[in-house]
Amino acid sequence: MVETLSDAQMTEKKPYHHGDLRHALIEAAKDLVETKGAAHFSVAQAARVAGVSSGAPYRHFKDRDEMLDAVAKDGLQRLAQRFVVAADPFEEGSVEAITAIGIAYVDFAKAQPGVFRLMFAELRSESDETCAAGEACKMQLLRHVGAHLGHDTIGDATHDAAFPLWTMVHGISFLMIDGKVPAEELDVPLDKMLSDCTRRLLAR
Amino acid sequence: MVETLSDAQMTEKKPYHHGDLRHALIEAAKDLVETKGAAHFSVAQAARVAGVSSGAPYRHFKDRDEMLDAVAKDGLQRLAQRFVVAADPFEEGSVEAITAIGIAYVDFAKAQPGVFRLMFAELRSESDETCAAGEACKMQLLRHVGAHLGHDTIGDATHDAAFPLWTMVHGISFLMIDGKVPAEELDVPLDKMLSDCTRRLLAR
DNA sequence: GTTCCATGTTAGAACCTCTCACATAAAGTG
DNA sequence: CACTTTATGTGAGAGGTTCTAACATGGAAC
Numbered sequence: 001m002v003e004t005l006s007d008a009q010m011t012e013k014k015p016y017h018h019g020d021l022r023h024a025l026i027e028a029a030k031d032l033v034e035t036k037g038a039a040h041f042s043v044a045q046a047a048r049v050a051g052v053s054s055g056a057p058y059r060h061f062k063d064r065d066e067m068l069d070a071v072a073k074d075g076l077q078r079l080a081q082r083f084v085v086a087a088d089p090f091e092e093g094s095v096e097a098i099t100a101i102g103i104a105y106v107d108f109a110k111a112q113p114g115v116f117r118l119m120f121a122e123l124r125s126e127s128d129e130t131c132a133a134g135e136a137c138k139m140q141l142l143r144h145v146g147a148h149l150g151h152d153t154i155g156d157a158t159h160d161a162a163f164p165l166w167t168m169v170h171g172i173s174f175l176m177i178d179g180k181v182p183a184e185e186l187d188v189p190l191d192k193m194l195s196d197c198t199r200r201l202l203a204r
Numbered sequence: 205m206v207e208t209l210s211d212a213q214m215t216e217k218k219p220y221h222h223g224d225l226r227h228a229l230i231e232a233a234k235d236l237v238e239t240k241g242a243a244h245f246s247v248a249q250a251a252r253v254a255g256v257s258s259g260a261p262y263r264h265f266k267d268r269d270e271m272l273d274a275v276a277k278d279g280l281q282r283l284a285q286r287f288v289v290a291a292d293p294f295e296e297g298s299v300e301a302i303t304a305i306g307i308a309y310v311d312f313a314k315a316q317p318g319v320f321r322l323m324f325a326e327l328r329s330e331s332d333e334t335c336a337a338g339e340a341c342k343m344q345l346l347r348h349v350g351a352h353l354g355h356d357t358i359g360d361a362t363h364d365a366a367f368p369l370w371t372m373v374h375g376i377s378f379l380m381i382d383g384k385v386p387a388e389e390l391d392v393p394l395d396k397m398l399s400d401c402t403r404r405l406l407a408r
Numbered sequence: 409g410t411t412c413c414a415t416g417t418t419a420g421a422a423c424c425t426c427t428c429a430c431a432t433a434a435a436g437t438g
Numbered sequence: 439c440a441c442t443t444t445a446t447g448t449g450a451g452a453g454g455t456t457c458t459a460a461c462a463t464g465g466a467a468c
Binding site: 246247248249258259262266267268 | 454455456457458459
């Protein structure tokens with residue numbers, strides 16, 4: 001996954017210029033964050049994985065934090081895409097659609113806990129683009145909750161209703177990946193729990 | 205807060221031995237984690253704040269992670285204490301008592317977000333003692349929820365009922381300290397929201 | 409009073425972040 | 439097409455960091 005080369009570089013020779021180093025570095029950083037955690041991630045190691053010198057990354061990222069920010073942004077964009085796929089089979093605003101988004105959220109956390117932590121907790125001073133990617137995720141939930149409530153615009157009532165739902169899956173995700181709750185005892189009925197809680201919290 | 209000296213050291217002279225360096229280092233680390241975040245915390249800086257050489261901390265902590273672990277453990281113990289104080293005025297197992305614990309949880313997160321993140325997200329491979337401190341917090345919630353349900357022992361039903369409540373306040377806490385939700389719009393009615401959600405999630 | 413040893417200090421190896429001067433190749437320009 | 443400009447990579451290096459090791463100190467135990 002890391003050593004993806006564009007066709008131009010498939011000629012066996014390692015050229016002076018990488019071709020798509022920024023992308024390669026993000027992929028390398030993603031893997032490192034996942035395996036070692038953001039705290040033990042180093043720019044130098046990402047550069048080694050990508051096969052470039054330790055100074056090269058600084059042509060693409062201002063500093064270490066900006067590199068991690070890029071990984072977070074990538075993760076948030078992938079999460080938004082998963083939301084679309086998850087909710088697609090269900091009717092807009094249905095409890096099923098909203099629950100599906102919640103399950104996608106928790107599934108992402110379980111599949112990539114390192115990146116998930118980075119996305120939602122370990123990153124201070126994130127960039128505008130990363131904030132926007134997060135907002136895009138939030139918007140999808142708000143759209144469905146708004147539709148559920150029968151509102152045609154997203155106002156305070158929608159926010160108020162969506163907030164407990166979000167905190168719910170957010171909390172579940174963190175508690176699970178941090179091992180604060182034994183996963184075996186609720187891994188199977190997780191979807192049932194989510195759907196049950198969603199109904200309770202949305203009830204008038 | 206950091207430069208607390210024991211009476212033995214009040215004699216103006218800086219002695220070769222600190223007296224309670226371990227404690228002083230934890231206090232210094234707590235402040236640094238809070239102001240700069242765990243990611244940008246350094247053992248060397250904590251040593252400077254405590255007024256000792258950069259090698260001294262390693263007499264008390266195996267490595268940087270163990271030092272951060274100590275800060276997390278301290279935080280969890282203080283959180284448990286806050287739970288006691290918060291729930292004390294209310295009847296055991298009452299919705300008020302359970303809500304008070306939730307509010308104490310969120311308040312701690314808002315007051316010390318850096319340490320809170322460390323306690324619940326940024327720490328991999330925490331020590332047994334730190335786990336135990338976390339369990340002590342959890343136990344208080346379980347005790348009240350068990351009493352609420354009228355159970356005399358804490359079993360699966362208690363766990364199942366407590367889990368959504370915990371995820372709730374856990375999620376709220378993280379979303380708030382990460383600025384994912386505008387604090388002004390729910391800071392005041394937070395206690396009402398918590399109590400409302402608690403009732404909904406505990407309803408049969 | 410002497411010894412022991414927990415807890416300091418200093419020096420240093422290995423690593424990391426980030427910068428700067430320089431190298432290279434791709435893209436624009438006349 | 440030659441020529442310059444610009445983006446992107448290299449290498450060396452300053453300064454900070456983690457952690458170790460040999461040495462220093464002084465309170466506690468004998």
